[in-house]
Amino acid sequence: KQEVTQIPAALSVPEGENLVLNCSFTDSAIYNLQWFRQDPGKGLTSLLLIQSSQREQTSGRLNASLDKSSGRSTLYIAASQPGDSATYLCAGASNTGNQFYFGTGTSLTVIP
């Protein structure tokens, strides 16, 4: 069974700073890894999906990487803005791709 960990649980940064969120997983036979954003009281919004054959994906100010050998994924946010404040979740898919395991998230606060 895949175990997914996100550290730190909370992070506070000043506006404009570049930052990295971390996600660790135990099974290198991961099918893919997906990053989500969750605003308080809301559902999950998909940010980036990295397939097992890929090393990274980019969307706007976001860049996610995947290193299966070390069991790590990172989400890089460039030039952070107050609107980026939310909880960021990563989810690793099992080797068959049909079961998903979530980390408990990193709560990000960007201070104006």
Add this chain to the structure above:
Amino acid sequence: EAQVTQNPRYLITVTGKKLTVTCSQNMNHEYMSWYRQDPGLGLRQIYYSMNVEVTDKGDVPEGYKVSRKEKRNFPLILESPSPNQTSLYFCASARWADSYNEQFFGPGTRLTVL
């Protein structure tokens, strides 16, 4: 608009009273799944379905049932709810082509069992 919808959004019920939470998607996705989210535990998968009439257990299936009679719908059934099923529930769907199974989530259903 492509979306996953859930109903109801909020529900307060009593122990033992059967309930159903509906989930529907309009993206013609093969894969659908239910999760519960609890503080400190994150999201945990309850059941998933790879296609019509194909369902399987996730990590925490006890006390839940599902069915997939139509591609667009995947209801979650609690036959005899108990207080430990008080949680925030999410439905998700994904297409199943190659290895590209990006999940899209519904808005959530907050369930309280008294």
